[in-house]
Amino acid sequence: MNDEDSGPPGDGDDVPRVSLTCGSGEADDTDGHITAWNAAAAAATGREHLGGVRFDDLLAAEEPTGLVDAARRNGDATVEAAFANAPGVQYDFHATRLVDGTVSIHGVATTPPAPLEESWVDRVTDAFFAVDDDWRLTYVNEEAREIIASAMGTDYSRQELLGRHLWTAIPDAVDTPFYDQYQAAMASQEPASFEEYYEPVDAYLEVRAFPSESGLSVYFRDVTRRRERLETLEERERVLRRLYEVTSAGDRPFEERVETLLAVGSEFLCVDYGTLSRISGDEYEFEYVHAPPDAGLEPGDVVPVETTNCERAATTEETLVLANVERDAPDLADRAGGGGDSISSYLGAPIVVEGEVYGTFCFYDTDPREERFDDWEVTVVDLMAQWVANELTDRRIRERLERQNEQLADFASIVSHDLRNPLNVLDGSLDLAAESGDPEDFQRCQRAVDRMNELVEDLLALARTGEPVSESEPVDLAAVARDAWETVENDGAALNVQSTQSVSADRSRLQQLLSNLFRNALEHGSVAPDSQAPQDDSEGDSDGRDPVVTVTVGDTDDGFYVADDGPGIPAEAREDLFDHGFSTSADGTGFGLSIVAEVADAHGWTVTAADSAAGGARFEFTGVDGGSEI
Incomplete structure (x- = not known):
């Protein structure tokens, strides 16, 4: 909540105390609108977020109180009113104009709180409990009851929990960050806010504690799913950063980068094996391998392609996703690939180079996965496979260009040497033939021309033969x-x-x-x-x-x-x-x-x-x- 330092939500006898701040009025979007509030105000109004709401719009009265305007004019103003969400609880509201033009409002409930099961705090969506200065429970809402009772190993009702000593009832909580934070808040009389894992309930809790001289009021919520999502995003960021570092390292050899990708992918997917393989006819060759030292699988090993799951990925030219091979594809369950044991989980993508299947980039394990591969995991493998395919395509193009450059160099050498010889013969023989008219000199010219034609025809043929057959x-x-x-x-x-x-x-x-x-x-x-x-x-x-x-x-x-x-x-x-x-x-x-x-x-x-x-x-x-x- 905002403005947590404005005061605790209640004292020892559960009297609600709310605090709000309204804008200075210097701009239309803040004129009379709430800009900060404490947890008690959120609970009393039944709203988690109050930002942008006018103070009068929260009240049960049909006519506006004018409290904010009165405080601006006079410096101070008071009014008695109730929140629309809880019309039975009256508050004395005291508003004060601050130096910067904002208006601070504090309200204290003047009517007795409703019975326990109808208390205003029961409308709080967070778990809430309160203790006195002897750490005995004075209030527990239903959300808090479930967590506290679970930590105690009981199924106590809310009424059964009241009066119990917090640390005696939950001894495992002593000497934990929760214990330390609550003790520090009581000692300093300063609010505390923190997030911590609580082992007794196997959950991450977000906690806000508000002390008073007579006790402590605590709001908390289970943020495990939010924490897991955050950790997932952090893990994805780490993987993407690692992939970028590997794939963008143009000064490192292709072989080294592929091996690193296989290691990163195996760790990311929690599998033992990662391979880049090439398929040639009926043979399946392991070109790069990440595997346990005792797996008996090495680069260069060749197995029949029909014994691998990769055959399916290569044939369909689609990524094959099998968290549990026996369950998801029983016809592939007996395939062991290059290892001694059958593959029980598999995620592999085909590598397509210049329109043809080169092989596969895959990860697998001899144990099935409890959960299916999710879309993110499949996407990461597809990204790695696409990079490998692009690199192999570029390498093939570079090799072809190198061969063509070599051919051009050869052609230049031949043109400058081999064609020059018959040209010299032709040049000399023409001079002799012009002088002598001897048929032998003309025949020598013809043979030189024939020789040059043969060389030209072979050069043209050689230039055409290098292109792959499509x-x-x-x-x-x-x-x-x-x-x-x-x-x-x-x-x-x-x-x-x-x-x-x-x-x-x-x-x-x-x-x-x-x-x-x-x-x-x-x-x-x-x-x-x-x-x-x-x-x-x-x-x-x-x-x-x-x-x-x-x-x-x-x-x-x-x-x-x-x-x-x-x-x-x-x-x-x-x-x-x-x-x-x-x-x-x-x-x-x-x-x-x-x-x-x-x-x-x-x-x-x-x-x-x-x-x-x-x-x-x-x-x-x-x-x-x-x-x-x-």
């Missing part, structure tokens, strides 16, 4: 291989297609990949007289002679391969095989296998090079979707 379809690998074979000069060579599957791919880029592999095999090929490869599915013009080289396209468990029976890959060349501009042939541009690697990466495939069974080269592609037989 749309794919089931493609007949054998049919694409035959089409690609038609695009290369294969005179004297043979194609052996053994594939019977369809693969999910961009048909045009897949054909480009195969064309470059075929061209690479033919450029480095040699006569293979002992080749036993079947020729019934071959194309080419061998005129009955052994083919210069035989290229085979076949299936593997999770992809396909292209192999030849040529001279194979030199050991010293394997490390740089897929680099831009690298070639073991004087006539090669050095971009064929680089284009192959770029196309494979754009599809999400992995390409490796090894020796074929015939001693030539074998290029194998894994992670290929599709695989159905035709």
Whole structure:
């Protein structure tokens, strides 16, 4: 209440004493309006807030008393009246004009208080009790009775509580802040106001104590829910501040920030596990892990995605909220993920990067929660997951730009070096041809021009292959291989297609990949007289002679391969095989296998090079979707 220092609400025999202050009248909004009041005034009028109310509007009289105006004119004024809320209790009101122009009103009840059960204090919404100077209870309203009786471990009525010694009846309250504050208020005769946890009733109480020479009047209310809301807001502020500190720390590595988020989230949700995982096909890889030391779960661990709850979040692309998995999603109850025990509570969000599900950011525990995850907890996890998704997207874009910058640097180097050579040849040969008219000089010019065209075409192809494949379809690998074979000069060579599957791919880029592999095999090929490869599915013009080289396209468990029976890959060349501009042939541009690697990466495939069974080269592609037989 306002103006608590204006006096106690009552003395030892429960005579109500009210105090109010009215505005100075210098502004319309304070003219005659109450600006401060004590607890007794609030109780006597039946209103918790009196601010802005005119004093006369609180009274039972139909005609205004003019008390405030009289005090302004004369300095002092008195009137006898009753509050409209309790017309049976008359008060002597004494008003005094203060130096600043405000008017202070004090009122003392002049009629005997109503019977106990009808007393004015029974209308107080707060709990209220009074004690005499010997700490014996002289009054207890119903709200206070419930709390005091509960602290005593009894169910005493209000009448049964009267006369009992407060500290003898509730010995657990001695030497508590309540005891200390009440004693100090009585000793100093100054009001006390405080908020404290009271263990006997397991509640936080807001207390206002008003002493008098004959005792103490105490108002208090249970503010546990308000306190819990405040603590909740403080906790939310702390979590948000921590999230901001982590996510805004751009000078810290992404890995370190993710690990910190997992630790913060696990503590916030009171769970043991937090993970950022990546889903690739049927595999679920734990990239970052926060878990108990003995959990047996480490970054890099891989489990089948079907054994995880994250599969549901990834499939639906929605946050999965399961406070009690057995109750909320019984079909997921036996899934253990990467730990040894089944997951009993789970909260996880999908990580979507450039329109595709990357994996999940999730928190879980082997024990179910008693309460459901609330909206705030779900929101925090969604915020963390969104930040992770944004960072992964930015990182992927940065990596792509870095690759493009590397390509541009390579292009610049090649343009300045490789294109300069045929240009020099062309320039010199043109001068010779102009002087001599020799056809050989003109042919040399033509070869230089052809060489530059090859380099330009490969450069353009390489620039186009780096973009990820956005749309794919089931493609007949054998049919694409035959089409690609038609695009290369294969005179004297043979194609052996053994594939019977369809693969999910961009048909045009897949054909480009195969064309470059075929061209690479033919450029480095040699006569293979002992080749036993079947020729019934071959194309080419061998005129009955052994083919210069035989290229085979076949299936593997999770992809396909292209192999030849040529001279194979030199050991010293394997490390740089897929680099831009690298070639073991004087006539090669050095971009064929680089284009192959770029196309494979754009599809999400992995390409490796090894020796074929015939001693030539074998290029194998894994992670290929599709695989159905035709």
